[in-house]
Amino acid sequence: MPRAVAPPDATDTSLRQQVYESVREALTMGRFAPGQKVTFRYVAGVLGVSLTPVREALRRLVAEGAFEMNPNRSVRVPLMTRDKVLELRDIRMELEGLASAKAAMAATRSQIAGIRRAAREIIVARNRGDGATDRQKVREYHFAVYAAAGQPTLLRLIESLWLQTGPYMNLLYPDFISSSRGPAGRQRLIEALQTRNAAAARREMAEDIRRALSYVADLADENGNIAPAAPTAVTRRRRQPAGAASFDLHAN
Amino acid sequence: MPRAVAPPDATDTSLRQQVYESVREALTMGRFAPGQKVTFRYVAGVLGVSLTPVREALRRLVAEGAFEMNPNRSVRVPLMTRDKVLELRDIRMELEGLASAKAAMAATRSQIAGIRRAAREIIVARNRGDGATDRQKVREYHFAVYAAAGQPTLLRLIESLWLQTGPYMNLLYPDFISSSRGPAGRQRLIEALQTRNAAAARREMAEDIRRALSYVADLADENGNIAPAAPTAVTRRRRQPAGAASFDLHAN
DNA sequence: TCGCCGAATTTGTGATCACAAAAATGCTTT
DNA sequence: AAAGCATTTTTGTGATCACAAATTCGGCGA
Numbered sequence: 001m002p003r004a005v006a007p008p009d010a011t012d013t014s015l016r017q018q019v020y021e022s023v024r025e026a027l028t029m030g031r032f033a034p035g036q037k038v039t040f041r042y043v044a045g046v047l048g049v050s051l052t053p054v055r056e057a058l059r060r061l062v063a064e065g066a067f068e069m070n071p072n073r074s075v076r077v078p079l080m081t082r083d084k085v086l087e088l089r090d091i092r093m094e095l096e097g098l099a100s101a102k103a104a105m106a107a108t109r110s111q112i113a114g115i116r117r118a119a120r121e122i123i124v125a126r127n128r129g130d131g132a133t134d135r136q137k138v139r140e141y142h143f144a145v146y147a148a149a150g151q152p153t154l155l156r157l158i159e160s161l162w163l164q165t166g167p168y169m170n171l172l173y174p175d176f177i178s179s180s181r182g183p184a185g186r187q188r189l190i191e192a193l194q195t196r197n198a199a200a201a202r203r204e205m206a207e208d209i210r211r212a213l214s215y216v217a218d219l220a221d222e223n224g225n226i227a228p229a230a231p232t233a234v235t236r237r238r239r240q241p242a243g244a245a246s247f248d249l250h251a252n
Numbered sequence: 253m254p255r256a257v258a259p260p261d262a263t264d265t266s267l268r269q270q271v272y273e274s275v276r277e278a279l280t281m282g283r284f285a286p287g288q289k290v291t292f293r294y295v296a297g298v299l300g301v302s303l304t305p306v307r308e309a310l311r312r313l314v315a316e317g318a319f320e321m322n323p324n325r326s327v328r329v330p331l332m333t334r335d336k337v338l339e340l341r342d343i344r345m346e347l348e349g350l351a352s353a354k355a356a357m358a359a360t361r362s363q364i365a366g367i368r369r370a371a372r373e374i375i376v377a378r379n380r381g382d383g384a385t386d387r388q389k390v391r392e393y394h395f396a397v398y399a400a401a402g403q404p405t406l407l408r409l410i411e412s413l414w415l416q417t418g419p420y421m422n423l424l425y426p427d428f429i430s431s432s433r434g435p436a437g438r439q440r441l442i443e444a445l446q447t448r449n450a451a452a453a454r455r456e457m458a459e460d461i462r463r464a465l466s467y468v469a470d471l472a473d474e475n476g477n478i479a480p481a482a483p484t485a486v487t488r489r490r491r492q493p494a495g496a497a498s499f500d501l502h503a504n
Numbered sequence: 505t506c507g508c509c510g511a512a513t514t515t516g517t518g519a520t521c522a523c524a525a526a527a528a529t530g531c532t533t534t
Numbered sequence: 535a536a537a538g539c540a541t542t543t544t545t546g547t548g549a550t551c552a553c554a555a556a557t558t559c560g561g562c563g564a
Contacts, residue, residue, distance in 0.1 A: 011323070015518065016311075039545065050519045055546085059268075059308050063315040065405065071263070072526065073546055087403045090354075094346040102342075151339045153317065153416075157409065164405075267548070291515065302549045307516085324556065325516055 015049050019057035022047060026246070027066055030167040030228050032077045038067065039074065046246070066163045080168055080228070082220035089213035092161050093206040096142070099158060100189065100205035101198035102149035111148040112193050118144050119186045126182075131173045141186065145205070148193075167228045168216055176215045182208075267301050271309035274299060279318055282419040282480050284329045290319065291326065318415045332420055332480070334472035341465035344413050345458040348394070351410060352441065352457035353450035354401035363400040364445050370396050371438045383425045393438065397457070400445075419480045423468050432463070 023043060026032060044054045058075050061067045068078045078084075107115075118141035125133035139162070146155055185208050192200035220226045275295060278284060296306045310327050313319045320330045330336075359367075370393035377385035391414070398407055437460050444452035472478045 014325075014516090041545070051546085052518050052520090056308060056311050060311060060315045063312045065408065073266075074526090075546095084405070087405050090350060091347070091403075091406055091409065094350050095343070098342060098346050153336070153339050154343055156317065157343065266546090293515070303516085304548050304550090326556085327516095 015053035016056045019043065019047055019049060019053050020060055023057060023061060024066065024163065027061075027077070028163065028166040030170055031246075032167075034077050034079045034167075034228060037070075037074055037076045061163075064160045064163060066160075078164070080226040082217045082224040082226065085165070085168070085213055085217040085220075085226065088161060088165055089209060089217065092158075092165070092209050092213070095154060095158055095161065096146065096209060097202040097206040099146040099149040099151065099154050100192075101202040102151055102154075103145050104193050104196055104198040104201035106150050107148035107193050111144070112190065115141060115144045115148065115193065116190055119183075119190065122186070123183055126177065134173070134177070135169060145189070145193075165213070165216075168226060169212075170228060171216050171219055171226075172212055176212065180211070267305035268308045271295065271299055271301060271305050272312055275309060275313060276318065276415065279313070279329070280415065280418040282422060284419075286329050286331045286419075286480060289322075289326055289328045313415075316412045316415060318412075330416070332478040334469045334476040334478065337417070337420070337465055337469040337472075337478065340413060340417055341461060341469065344410075344417070344461050344465065347406060347410055347413065348398065348461055349454040349458040351398040351401040351403065351406050352444075353454040354403055354406075355397050356445050356448055356450040356453040358402050359397075359400035359445050363396070364442065367393060367396045367400065367445065368442055371435075371442065374438070375435055378429065386425070386429070387421060397441070397445075417465070417468075420468055420478060421464075422480060423471055423478075424464055434460075 032038065038058070040051050040054050040058065043058065044051050047054070058067060062069055062075060065078075067075045069075060103111075118137055122134060122137045122141060125131075125137055143155075143158075146158055149155070185204055189201055189204040189208075192198075192204060216226065275290075284290065290310070292303050292306050292310065295310065296303050299306070310319060314321055314327060317330075319327045321327060355363075370389055374386060374389045374393060377389055395407075395410075398410055401407070437456055441453055441456040441460075444450075444456060468478065
């Protein structure tokens with residue numbers, strides 16, 4: 001998967017960055033419960049570091065909307081509501097539609113090949129009933145498209161939005177997925193990229209997002225709240241110096 | 253100017269927040285030179301605080317795109333290029349267009365009145381040749397529209413984008429402003445809000461942004477770089493305990 | 505005068521500490 | 535047993551310190 005632009009903090013080995021990535025992944029994997037308070041000392045304890053890097057990592061996640069601050073200064077996982085999902089849906093339709101349109105105008109042959117490969121791998125995983133790999137490949141497919149747009153700021157914004165919706169994408173499995181027109185839509189998008197049809201690319205991507213997030217919004221209870229699906233299987237953390245474990249749900 | 257939504261960190265009195273606001277304002281006012289390295293100890297010294305709150309404030313600004321990190325861990329003011337302006341232009345057209353469309357569907361009478369008032373104040377300032385007030389009122393006008401949309405996440409994203417383009421909006425004065433169709437466009441937008449014409453509201457706002465940022469992009473030199481206009485007059489900082497001064501250009 | 509190399513300085517990072525606000529606990533009283 | 539209140543514990547905040555990496559500076563040699 002070639003990345004045309006936006007070299008990420010690949011070489012950042014600071015503890016702050018490691019903590020950021022660990023917590024971010026735990027969040028994406030749904031390993032924190034919505035509304036759960038996450039204390040600095042808890043994270044520091046789990047990862048075996050001091051408060052300093054934890055504070056900076058968590059504050060960054062707050063700035064990105066992945067966490068929110070209590071009025072009285074503590075950090076918690078945001079509760080998802082129908083209104084919030086609908087807001088995110090409309091924003092994502094705009095931005096990811098824009099990125100797809102730009103990708104249609106800028107994508108190279110090899111980038112399109114990478115997108116096509118990711119699309120194939122989605123089908124393979126889906127046929128196997130492998131939901132975890134499915135989700136992973138869907139993400140790769142999407143970001144392969146967005147990376148082909150060659151717009152670093154746009155890519156950053158989209159990543160921030162995925163961080164907010166990520167824990168709730170589990171809810172699409174398995175019911176929504178099986179009824180989805182997914183493969184055909186992706187096929188049309190790829191054709192649009194090849195024919196440099198920006199409007200068609202935008203339309204396909206926006207429509208995909210509309211369907212998925214509208215489905216999630218409809219899962220809200222009478223109060224408008226949406227509970228995330230059960231977290232995916234807890235895979236052990238790598239790294240982590242001494243006695244550090246992975247995050248656990250309902251910790252603290 | 254009624255704020256329908258998104259109660260900001262109004263009651264956050266932490267040093268971190270104060271540092272964040274100070275640096276953010278200095279950045280918006282163009283008091284830092286593009287490419288300038290901003291060291292933690294310098295900011296801490298100017299504001300009379302320790303490194304701790306400064307680090308968190310600057311890291312947040314990095315996360316918001318207002319600063320960027322050197323590969324070898326230091327923070328600097330991003331250089332603006334034509335490509336970046338064009339990218340920001342297209343993103344802003346989408347998001348601020350979306351916000352305007354939502355505002356057309358949701359704005360209350362009193363919100364529309366506030367928007368109209370801001371539009372009038374722009375004209376007054378412009379007739380006086382008061383560029384600083386002009387810019388201030390333009391900002392108020394835009395955010396009055398966006399606040400009327402009632403979409404907190406969208407508002408946050410737009411604020412982040414303004415933070416990135418802010419220091420370069422000086423460049424519109426006075427040449428672009430005098431040739432602009434500004435007042436008429438704002439009048440049409442307000443009419444669209446009143447008639448609940450979302451498509452028209454979106455079109456007017458997007459067109460405004462397109463013209464302004466296209467103009468800025470055309471100011472790039474042969475290398476694609478864009479220099480910001482001279483900073484506006486340095487107004488003294490408030491607060492600041494002991495011996496602390498305001499930021500100065502080319503500091504360090 | 506220019507380029508190179510080692511020392512001195514600057515600067516970001518992470519840990520630790522003291523402190524105050526907030527939250528939790530437990531005791532008392534009705 | 536429930537509600538109020540004081541005490542203890544938890545938790546975020548900000549300052550300070552030690553350290554290593556990066557940068558700057560100064561002098562030497564070509």
